[in-house]
Amino acid sequence: MVTQVEVDHPYIPRDLKLPGYVPVFLSQSTIVGIYGAASLLVVSFMWILSGRVRKISQVDRLLMCWWIFTGLTHMVLEGYFVFSPEFYKEKTPHFLAEVWKEYSKGDSRYAGRDSAVVAVEGITAVLEGPTCLLAVYAIAMKKSYNHILQVAISLGQLYGTAVYFVTSLLDGDNFAASAYYYNAYFIFANGWWILIPTIIVIRSWKKICSACQVQEQKKAKAR
Amino acid sequence: MVTQVEVDHPYIPRDLKLPGYVPVFLSQSTIVGIYGAASLLVVSFMWILSGRVRKISQVDRLLMCWWIFTGLTHMVLEGYFVFSPEFYKEKTPHFLAEVWKEYSKGDSRYAGRDSAVVAVEGITAVLEGPTCLLAVYAIAMKKSYNHILQVAISLGQLYGTAVYFVTSLLDGDNFAASAYYYNAYFIFANGWWILIPTIIVIRSWKKICSACQVQEQKKAKAR
Numbered sequence: 001m002v003t004q005v006e007v008d009h010p011y012i013p014r015d016l017k018l019p020g021y022v023p024v025f026l027s028q029s030t031i032v033g034i035y036g037a038a039s040l041l042v043v044s045f046m047w048i049l050s051g052r053v054r055k056i057s058q059v060d061r062l063l064m065c066w067w068i069f070t071g072l073t074h075m076v077l078e079g080y081f082v083f084s085p086e087f088y089k090e091k092t093p094h095f096l097a098e099v100w101k102e103y104s105k106g107d108s109r110y111a112g113r114d115s116a117v118v119a120v121e122g123i124t125a126v127l128e129g130p131t132c133l134l135a136v137y138a139i140a141m142k143k144s145y146n147h148i149l150q151v152a153i154s155l156g157q158l159y160g161t162a163v164y165f166v167t168s169l170l171d172g173d174n175f176a177a178s179a180y181y182y183n184a185y186f187i188f189a190n191g192w193w194i195l196i197p198t199i200i201v202i203r204s205w206k207k208i209c210s211a212c213q214v215q216e217q218k219k220a221k222a223r
Numbered sequence: 224m225v226t227q228v229e230v231d232h233p234y235i236p237r238d239l240k241l242p243g244y245v246p247v248f249l250s251q252s253t254i255v256g257i258y259g260a261a262s263l264l265v266v267s268f269m270w271i272l273s274g275r276v277r278k279i280s281q282v283d284r285l286l287m288c289w290w291i292f293t294g295l296t297h298m299v300l301e302g303y304f305v306f307s308p309e310f311y312k313e314k315t316p317h318f319l320a321e322v323w324k325e326y327s328k329g330d331s332r333y334a335g336r337d338s339a340v341v342a343v344e345g346i347t348a349v350l351e352g353p354t355c356l357l358a359v360y361a362i363a364m365k366k367s368y369n370h371i372l373q374v375a376i377s378l379g380q381l382y383g384t385a386v387y388f389v390t391s392l393l394d395g396d397n398f399a400a401s402a403y404y405y406n407a408y409f410i411f412a413n414g415w416w417i418l419i420p421t422i423i424v425i426r427s428w429k430k431i432c433s434a435c436q437v438q439e440q441k442k443a444k445a446r
Binding site for chain 1: 278338339341342343345346365367368369370371374375378379382383385386389390393394428430431432433434435436437438439441
């Protein structure tokens with residue numbers, strides 16, 4: 001059997017088959033710029049809004065900004081990816097399709113629809129996304145579950161990122177179009193979802209332990 | 224190129240290539256029996272030992288039994304799988320190799336070394352396994368981090384199981400040698416790691432919320 005390898009796409013590995021691929025329309029700076037501007041708008045809106053919450057700390061306001069940003073990223077960007085297996089065939093400069101056409105230069109498993117990537121993105125978009133919005137509410141309303149919720153989502157983000165990186169390594173770590181895209185998209189962009197969740201887990205973990213310790217001491221006294 | 228499909232193994236899909244495969248030596252009942260007996264021994268030991276802990280509830284004793292059982296399963300059984308890519312070539316009735324030769328009848332991705340399975344099992348064996356033993360200690364010593372730790376590991380187990388099932392579905396859900404093995408190994412055996420972690424998350428989540436609520440009320444009074 002003669003297999004014709006189609007290589008009309010910019011991704012690695014070169015033998016990845018993407019019949020019907022339509023090249024990206026927008027420039028990298030336009031795509032990143034729109035995402036950045038939209039995120040800045042959302043974060044600014046949340047910063048102002050959170051300022052109206054009574055007796056709230058600056059840290060909690062920052063956290064509300066993070067949760068709205070990461071929640072909308074999960075639901076809109078990653079949600080689109082999960083339910084659009086043919087985004088790379090998109091014939092118009094549809095922004096969300098452009099994002100994933102561009103990001104696939106850093107990790108072609110997105111265009112190639114690798115199962116591990118789709119599974120992790122599915123869990124992230126469908127379960128974690130809405131839960132991030134609940135975290136915004138929980139922090140603002142000082143709900144008793146706000147810290148455990150923040151730990152739960154952050155650990156989910158860390159677990160997802162771990163599966164994402166480990167499966168790439170196990171499959172040969174050869175999915176980036178160049179070292180630039182590997183570092184900028186695969187490492188740097190995802191790195192934030194290791195760094196920030198780690199900080200949040202440590203902070204909320206300590207708060208929970210201190211609350212549990214107080215209660216344990218009260219119980220011990222009551223005995 | 225003529226590809227000779229080797230089908231000297233009992234797994235599905237039939238075109239899975241496992242050169243050097245050596246059939247399982249022990250019967251299913253022997254393998255399950257040894258795992259069951261060893262687990263019963265460990266659990267009995269923990270039940271007796273936990274009885275010596277001062278002012279401990281029956282529920283906490285049961286939890287200590289669960290954590291030692293699941294921790295050792297993660298470290299010994301799953302740890303062996305993670306670091307033994309060629310277990311299916313094992314020429315002696317090595318118990319751990321037998322376990323995975325047998326379990327692969329329910330999910331051939333183990334013998335086939337699917338990346339998502341190896342990634343999840345790696346995280347489970349290396350990170351979660353030892354943390355389960357820490358949970359045994361944390362419950363016995365009534366550490367303030369015992370509930371948050373139990374939530375963290377249980378959510379990890381749930382996330383791992385979710386990735387495990389979702390990737391199987393995405394890849395066609397055709398990895399079991401028969402409906403019997405599909406239901407007994409893939410669904411039933413793994414089901415416990417959905418059921419029990421879910422119960423633990425709900426229980427410890429409530430305890431954490433109640434502790435946080437008490438502290439929040441104290442803070443509110445102090446203002």
